[in-house]
Amino acid sequence: MAPSDVAIIGTGLHPFGRYPGKSALEMGEDAVIEALADAGVEWSAIQALYAGSMEVKNPEAIVGLLGLTGVPGRAVFTGCATGATSLAMAANAIRLGDADIAIAIGLDKHPRGAFSDHPSVSGLPGWYGEAGLFLTTHFFGMKINRYMHDFGITPITLARAAEKAFRNGAANPRAWRRTPMTAEQILESQYLNYPLTQYMYCSPDEGAAAAILCRADLASKYTDKPIYLRASTLFSRREGAFELLSPSLPLETAPSPTVFASQAAYEQAGIGPEDVDVAQLQDTDAGSEVIHLAENGFCKDGEQETLLAEGATEIGGKLPVNTDGGLLANGEPVGASGLRQIHELVTQLRGRAGGRQVGGTPRVGYAHLYGAPGTAAVTILST
Amino acid sequence: MAQQVPLAEDLFTWPAEEPALIGGRSSDGKLVFPYRSHKLVGGVNEELERVELPRRGTLWTFTGQRFRPPSPPYAGDDTPKTFEPFAVGYVELPGALRVEARLTEADPDKLHIGQEMELRIVPFGTDADGNQTLIYAFAPVGAEEGHGDGSE
Numbered sequence: 001m002a003p004s005d006v007a008i009i010g011t012g013l014h015p016f017g018r019y020p021g022k023s024a025l026e027m028g029e030d031a032v033i034e035a036l037a038d039a040g041v042e043w044s045a046i047q048a049l050y051a052g053s054m055e056v057k058n059p060e061a062i063v064g065l066l067g068l069t070g071v072p073g074r075a076v077f078t079g080c081a082t083g084a085t086s087l088a089m090a091a092n093a094i095r096l097g098d099a100d101i102a103i104a105i106g107l108d109k110h111p112r113g114a115f116s117d118h119p120s121v122s123g124l125p126g127w128y129g130e131a132g133l134f135l136t137t138h139f140f141g142m143k144i145n146r147y148m149h150d151f152g153i154t155p156i157t158l159a160r161a162a163e164k165a166f167r168n169g170a171a172n173p174r175a176w177r178r179t180p181m182t183a184e185q186i187l188e189s190q191y192l193n194y195p196l197t198q199y200m201y202c203s204p205d206e207g208a209a210a211a212i213l214c215r216a217d218l219a220s221k222y223t224d225k226p227i228y229l230r231a232s233t234l235f236s237r238r239e240g241a242f243e244l245l246s247p248s249l250p251l252e253t254a255p256s257p258t259v260f261a262s263q264a265a266y267e268q269a270g271i272g273p274e275d276v277d278v279a280q281l282q283d284t285d286a287g288s289e290v291i292h293l294a295e296n297g298f299c300k301d302g303e304q305e306t307l308l309a310e311g312a313t314e315i316g317g318k319l320p321v322n323t324d325g326g327l328l329a330n331g332e333p334v335g336a337s338g339l340r341q342i343h344e345l346v347t348q349l350r351g352r353a354g355g356r357q358v359g360g361t362p363r364v365g366y367a368h369l370y371g372a373p374g375t376a377a378v379t380i381l382s383t
Numbered sequence: 384m385a386q387q388v389p390l391a392e393d394l395f396t397w398p399a400e401e402p403a404l405i406g407g408r409s410s411d412g413k414l415v416f417p418y419r420s421h422k423l424v425g426g427v428n429e430e431l432e433r434v435e436l437p438r439r440g441t442l443w444t445f446t447g448q449r450f451r452p453p454s455p456p457y458a459g460d461d462t463p464k465t466f467e468p469f470a471v472g473y474v475e476l477p478g479a480l481r482v483e484a485r486l487t488e489a490d491p492d493k494l495h496i497g498q499e500m501e502l503r504i505v506p507f508g509t510d511a512d513g514n515q516t517l518i519y520a521f522a523p524v525g526a527e528e529g530h531g532d533g534s535e
Binding site for chain 2: 113114116117118119125126127129130131132133134135138140141142143145146149190191192193194195196246247248249250251
């Protein structure tokens with residue numbers, strides 16, 4: 001075991017959904033208490049804390065609920081990629097020798113409806129918002145529309161991705177959306193942003209998740225099933241990438257930041273996509289999951305049409321994707337979403353996923369996040 | 384007296400016989416839209432040249448907006464009840480760039496990737512002084528003037 005190695009020894013989740021009267025920090029507290037119990041460590045043993053949130057300015061204020069131990073606590077935010085960043089920063093604190101045990105926490109509580117803000121927060125002029133163009137959802141509709149045109153993907157494939165999410169959600173007692181839907185129902189629901197229908201989109205909601213990490217050489221003290229962090233990468237967009245909230249794009253195109261984050265992560269971990277046993281891919285909408293299968297190296301562009309028809313991404317398939325229902329069935333509390341992915345991968349790799357457990361003995365888990373302003377992160381875990 | 388004014392300065396030439404979107408060109412020939420006065424190019428903070436962008440192009444991709452966007456920032460003078468769905472797309476302007484724009488045709492069945500599109504300046508909302516604001520949009524070539532946005 002190399003001294004720079006880091007292990008996850010416990011995770012916790014406050015199920016995502018709607019919790020009137022309960023604050024984001026209180027949900028975070030519940031997730032941390034669950035993670036501490038899972039790891040078998042006391043709160044006072046935590047030596048570094050990284051907390052991510054979009055709605056809570058100082059999520060590290062969670063120490064007020066958990067105990068004032070003087071632990072160095074820092075807020076983290078990289079949009080939808082926040083969970084991967086808090087996990088990576090907690091791991092780096094351990095690698096740098098700042099801490100033997102560190103915690104990554106995500107918590108959020110979004111108002112209902114589409115995200116809204118002033119365009120200046122994204123470096124865009126005011127008129128862009130006045131004109132009704134400052135909406136991330138437009139990008140998702142436009143990216144999958146072009147992708148379907150270029151690679152022969154048809155609407156049934158998008159519906160199949162959503163159908164799988166709700167089926168997996170139904171098998172997950174802690175998912176938000178637990179009612180299965182047929183591909184036909186999903187296709188027949190009204191368009192939110194053509195060609196994406198109502199049930200092909202995730203919603204902002206509320207929830208929290210946490211992961212406790214330690215020096216790999218200490219992990220056996222806490223658990224007989226440590227899960228090792230093999231790679232964490234994050235990239236911003238490059239000139240020419242087709243990205244969210246772009247009033248114009250150059251004619252010369254470049255790949256999405258996901259492609260770079262994915263390739264760098266495989267290199268760090270010394271593995272390839274064929275070695276991945278279970279994956280969590282950002283499914284802000286069903287089209288995103290379809291595109292992200294290719295951008296993360298799991299298939300060629302266009303092959304999704306056959307793969308999804310064959311059930312390859314189902315829990316019993318050759319590459320189970322979003323086994324807990326993903327964003328579509330859990331919603332997206334932005335600061336917590338990435339750590340929900342980690343919680344699910346750790347649960348699967350430890351063989352504790354109950355009715356949604358993937359078959360065999362999964363060894364490698366892969367988590368991918370993507371969001372505004374064109375940021376992608378990949379985390380690879382293994383037993 | 385109330386008049387028609389562009390939604391923002393430097394978006395398109397106005398008034399003009401044939402209005403065009405305004406872009407910025409750097410010394411390496413690359414274009415940006417909307418226009419901005421300067422940009423880092425190869426480490427040098429360059430002043431950009433104001434250029435008029437082509438008025439016609441092809442539809443590169445599109446989607447629709449079915450519900451009134453959150454307001455603010457949205458400033459259309461419709462209400463959640465009177466809101467009319469609109470389409471948004473990227474129009475590829477040959478030799479220039481792809482511009483994101485509202486489309487005058489809201490029905491996705493009447494739009495397709497590769498379709499010939501042309502620039503229109505259409506009424507949008509009302510500013511603080513009671514002037515009618517104007518916005519750029521793209522229309523399928525040959526579509527009636529003013530279609531879709533109630534312009535005269």
